[in-house]
Amino acid sequence: MKIIPIIQEEPSMYGAPLSTNAKKMMLLGAGELGKEVILEAQRLGVETIAVDRYANAPAMQVAHRSYVINMLDGEELRRIIEKERPDLIVPEIEAIATPTLVELESEGYRVVPTATAARLTMDREGIRRLAAETLGLPTARYAFADSLEELREAVATIGTPCVIKPIMSSSGKGQSVCRAPEDVEACWNYAMEGGRAKKTRVIVEEFIRFDSEITLLTVRSVSGTTYCAPIGHIQKDGDYIESWQPHAMSDAQIAEAQRVARAITEALGGAGIYGVELFLAPDKVYFSEVSPRPHDTGMVTMASQDLSEFALHVRAILGFPIPNVRLLTPAASYTLKADRETSYFRIGGLEQALAVSNSQVRVFGKPETKPGRRMAVALSSAETVEAARRQAKEAASHLRIEYGPDKA
Numbered sequence: 001m002k003i004i005p006i007i008q009e010e011p012s013m014y015g016a017p018l019s020t021n022a023k024k025m026m027l028l029g030a031g032e033l034g035k036e037v038i039l040e041a042q043r044l045g046v047e048t049i050a051v052d053r054y055a056n057a058p059a060m061q062v063a064h065r066s067y068v069i070n071m072l073d074g075e076e077l078r079r080i081i082e083k084e085r086p087d088l089i090v091p092e093i094e095a096i097a098t099p100t101l102v103e104l105e106s107e108g109y110r111v112v113p114t115a116t117a118a119r120l121t122m123d124r125e126g127i128r129r130l131a132a133e134t135l136g137l138p139t140a141r142y143a144f145a146d147s148l149e150e151l152r153e154a155v156a157t158i159g160t161p162c163v164i165k166p167i168m169s170s171s172g173k174g175q176s177v178c179r180a181p182e183d184v185e186a187c188w189n190y191a192m193e194g195g196r197a198k199k200t201r202v203i204v205e206e207f208i209r210f211d212s213e214i215t216l217l218t219v220r221s222v223s224g225t226t227y228c229a230p231i232g233h234i235q236k237d238g239d240y241i242e243s244w245q246p247h248a249m250s251d252a253q254i255a256e257a258q259r260v261a262r263a264i265t266e267a268l269g270g271a272g273i274y275g276v277e278l279f280l281a282p283d284k285v286y287f288s289e290v291s292p293r294p295h296d297t298g299m300v301t302m303a304s305q306d307l308s309e310f311a312l313h314v315r316a317i318l319g320f321p322i323p324n325v326r327l328l329t330p331a332a333s334y335t336l337k338a339d340r341e342t343s344y345f346r347i348g349g350l351e352q353a354l355a356v357s358n359s360q361v362r363v364f365g366k367p368e369t370k371p372g373r374r375m376a377v378a379l380s381s382a383e384t385v386e387a388a389r390r391q392a393k394e395a396a397s398h399l400r401i402e403y404g405p406d407k408a
């Protein structure tokens with residue numbers, strides 16, 4: 001019997017999930033952000049595959065299928081991609097063998113937003129040099145170092161206080177503020193322990209005394225470039241604790257923030273959502289970094305916008321239009337973090353948290369706690385940002401992690 005393939009003339013024509021004509025999306029990284037991306041993809045009838053370094057990751061729990069591999073190993077990555085042949089490869093974290101993604105893209109695979117964007121944002125050096133040196137965007141002064149000796153020199157050049165970060169890390173892992181030359185060795189050791197990949201290189205950045213910091217979610221789709229209302233946030237030890245939307249900014253600051261966001265997202269190309277991180281100082285908007293994917297601080301959009309950052313990402317990468325994004329209400333998010341390592345734990349306090357007006361909770365379902373690991377988030381909406389922040393903080397304060405005995 002001759003099988004007549006269904007010709008996919010229109011990008012929007014696809015069959016049911018798990019059928020031969022399904023649209024297949026593979027997420028590389030399966031944390032709390034990927035979980036929401038997968039749920040949104042499934043709402044549009046897409047078949048989903050989640051990949052991460054450990055079993056039972058949040059997005060694996062909602063995907064059609066999953067794989068546990070070392071995503072920094074190019075051969076392992078290629079093996080599962082060639083086995084699954086996904087229509088879309090969607091990086092969800094930075095630490096992926098991006099040279100393999102570049103090769104796969106040249107062989108015809110579609111990497112979101114582009115393999116080059118994944119490669120440039122895989123470590124802090126690629127994106128910082130693109131932003132500051134190629135595009136001339138305003139950033140903190142910076143230098144790189146590969147050893148403790150080089151770090152001493154770099155700190156002397158940049159001056160103290162400065163921020164030291166492994167070039168490959170996220171959520172503040174291995175990041176510290178160096179306040180005086182005698183702190184350099186402790187900062188180096190901390191960076192070596194905290195980096196995600198086995199790379200010893202670090203970036204030293206001038207410490208910016210900003211008034212506030214924001215994420216400007218920027219969407220590139222067939223409808224053009226759209227900016228969400230700015231999201232303000234507070235970070236502790238390099239990781240986000242609280243975010244809110246909209247963040248109050250002057251017209252001049254908004255115009256400058258959008259100029260920077262347009263420049264960096266145009267340079268990275270492709271379609272999808274980008275989280276452009278900016279520091280707002282009285283007379284300047286600094287570019288900090290960009291995620292070519294949904295952003296943790298953007299979880300607030302699940303309570304504030306008609307289309308969350310996850311829905312926007314999925315729409316954009318599938319090639320569907322995004323004529324507008326509506327901010328429905330001020331809203332805020334507040335995180336719940338663990339303080340020790342165990343897989344014997346329970347999360348409680350939902351009865352009280354959900355009794356707070358206009359509040360919701362997302363429990364990510366991570367199988368293990370670790371010190372500083374984000375386990376859940378509270379989301380609240382209100383008439384004002386201030387009230388939303390109070391409610392989200394209150395809801396999160398009711399959530400608690402009860403730890404059992406450590407593993408025998």
Ligand SMILES: Nc1ncnc2c1ncn2[C@@H]1O[C@H](COP(=O)(O)OP(=O)(O)OP(=O)(O)O)[C@@H](O)[C@H]1O
Nearest residue numbers: 140163169170171172173205206207208235238239
């Ligand atoms: N040069 C700087 N000056 C002042 N504060 C900084 C500087 N660099 C980073 N920070 C603070 O540390 C936070 C985390 O830094 P950064 O975004 O570079 O780390 P990250 O590990 O990539 O975090 P994430 O993955 O959550 O975005 C920033 O949001 C900011 O609050």
Ligand SMILES: NCC(=O)N[C@@H]1O[C@H](COP(=O)([O-])[O-])[C@@H](O)[C@H]1O
Nearest residue numbers: 029030031032033034170171296373
């Ligand atoms: N700032 C980036 C960020 O928030 N990324 C999100 O955290 C997960 C890793 O969490 P884990 O370290 O707890 O496994 C990632 O998979 C992503 O969802």
Ligand SMILES: [Mg+2]
Nearest residue numbers: 171277288289
């Ligand atoms: Mg950041």
